[in-house]
Amino acid sequence: MEANNGSWDPVWEQVFQAQEWGKYPGESLIQFIARNFYRRTRKEVSLLEVGCGPGANIWFMAREGFNVTGIDGSKTAIERAKTRLFNDGLNAKLIVGDIMNLPFQRLEFEAVIDNECLYANNEANSLIILSEINRVLKKDGLFYSRTFSNDMFVGKRKNKKSLFEFQNITEGPLSGKGFVRLIDEQQIRNIYGKYFNVISIDKLEYTQYNGKELISEFIIICKKK
Numbered sequence: 001m002e003a004n005n006g007s008w009d010p011v012w013e014q015v016f017q018a019q020e021w022g023k024y025p026g027e028s029l030i031q032f033i034a035r036n037f038y039r040r041t042r043k044e045v046s047l048l049e050v051g052c053g054p055g056a057n058i059w060f061m062a063r064e065g066f067n068v069t070g071i072d073g074s075k076t077a078i079e080r081a082k083t084r085l086f087n088d089g090l091n092a093k094l095i096v097g098d099i100m101n102l103p104f105q106r107l108e109f110e111a112v113i114d115n116e117c118l119y120a121n122n123e124a125n126s127l128i129i130l131s132e133i134n135r136v137l138k139k140d141g142l143f144y145s146r147t148f149s150n151d152m153f154v155g156k157r158k159n160k161k162s163l164f165e166f167q168n169i170t171e172g173p174l175s176g177k178g179f180v181r182l183i184d185e186q187q188i189r190n191i192y193g194k195y196f197n198v199i200s201i202d203k204l205e206y207t208q209y210n211g212k213e214l215i216s217e218f219i220i221i222c223k224k225k
Helices: 011-018 027-037 056-063 075-087 123-136 185-194
Strands: 046-050 067-072 093-096 109-115 137-148 165-167 196-208 213-224
Touching: 027 056, 027 109, 027 137, 046 056, 046 123, 056 067, 056 075, 067 075, 075 093, 109 123, 123 137, 123 185, 185 196, 185 213
Parallel strands: 046 067, 046 109, 067 093, 109 137
Antiparallel strands: 137 213, 196 213
C-alpha cells in the first residue's frame, strides 16, 4: 500500500504483527453479499478480496459457501488468515501479492471486495488497481469498496501531500497506518467512474471517545462497464 512505487507499504507488516485485527465482517459487506449472491449456487460464485488482511471477510464468505480468493501484501496477514480458516475447517485461496498486478485471469470473478485497502494508495496507483479489478471481473461483475471520506478525523499533526492525501498521521484511527488518501463524492465519480458504473454511494459515520473523533466512510457499489 505504498504511496508512490507500489501497492504495498511495509508499515502494514508491522501493523499486522503488532496488533490484533477485527475478526468479523462489517454489516455493509454482509448486506452486499446477501443481496447479490445468496440466491445463487454459492460454490459457483467466485469472490475476490484485495487487501484481505488476516481474513475477517474471507472467513465470512468461505463460511457462507462461496468460492473465495484473497490477496494481501503482508505475509503475516495471509498466514493468520490461513490459520483461522484451517482451525474452522474452511477453504479459500490466499495469496501474498501485489494488487497493482493481480495474478488472475481476465473475467475470473463475480465480485471484488475492497474493505479499506484502496485508500492506502495515491490516486495514480488507485487507478491502476481499479483497472486490474475491472480486468478480473466478469461481465456485469460487481465491485464493493469501503473507503474513508474527506470528513474522517485525521488530527492536526500530519504531513499533507495534496488536498486529501496525508502521510505520518499521529492522531486517531489512522495513526501509524502510513499513507492515507481520503475522498469526496465527486472524486469517487471521477476515479471509480473511469472503469465502473457507480451504482450507489452511501455514507457510514459514527464517533468515538465521547464524540472526539469522527469515523466517516463511503460504501461504494459499482458494476463493471
